[in-house]
Amino acid sequence: MSNATAHSVNGIPVTAESGIDIKTALAAKPFTDWLASVDTSRFTVSSIHFQSMDMFGPRVGFVKFKCDVTDSQGKFLPGIIFARGGAVAVIALLECEGEHHAVVTVQPRLATGDFEFVEVCAGMLDGSGNFAGVAAKELKEELGIELDEDDLTDLSTLAGYPDGVYLSPGACEETIRFFAFCKSVSREELDDINGRLTGALDENEQITVKLVKVDDLVAVPDAKTIVAHSLLVRFGDQIPGYSA
Secondary structure, eight states: OBOOSOEEETTEEEEEBTTOOHHHHHHOHHHHHHHHHOOTTTOEEEEEEEEEEEEETTEEEEEEEEEEEEOTTSOBOOOEEEEOOOEEEEEEEEEETTEEEEEEEEEEEGGGTEEEEEEOEEEEOOSSOOHHHHHHHHIIIIIOOOOOGGGOEEHHHHHTOTTOEESOTTTBOOEEEEEEEEEEOOHHHHHHHTTOEEOOGGGTOOEEEEEEEGGGGGGSSOHHHHHHHHHHHHHGGGSTTOOO
């Protein structure tokens, strides 16, 4: 059953399934960012219906909604959107005795059905807009590596898409920005990192850190990891301390 109270945004009628607070959904950053991005000269949105909303503590994590939308000729277009906000991904490189190793995480990903899914370090934005800060935070939580924000190379900006990359634009507005860094470590430090158990306990993360050859990143069935490798190949010479 939909929420009967009348609501609207930018003149568009808004409804929601029972139990969803429409004001909270309308104020959610994933939704407001999406709404601001819509090209209103090409899309005509005549209604929005919130179907589900997941809270991460006090913050809206995910929100799913359906729009009635047409193009400028009145033709109906697909209008189901799963909004989760932006994210960051980091390709972490460790140099030891003249060899470079890529650091990946291994963790359960129920959506894939794989309990040991391999991918580069990544995490959702916290709403602050501080991309590099979130990237550094994820490195500490997932890899146990502490860095200053200034140590990160912004690969997305170098590639010409500073707002990030869409990975599933058919139904999801999520964009991911890519960063990289390279750090020299001793053999002892390298061995200590490989196989390390990490993750934020309050987020129920179960993460194992693994070292792989840089070229092996393309063998991982994860889009952001493959994109990260592609950016590394293209812009690796601009990452301090790294040479292909």
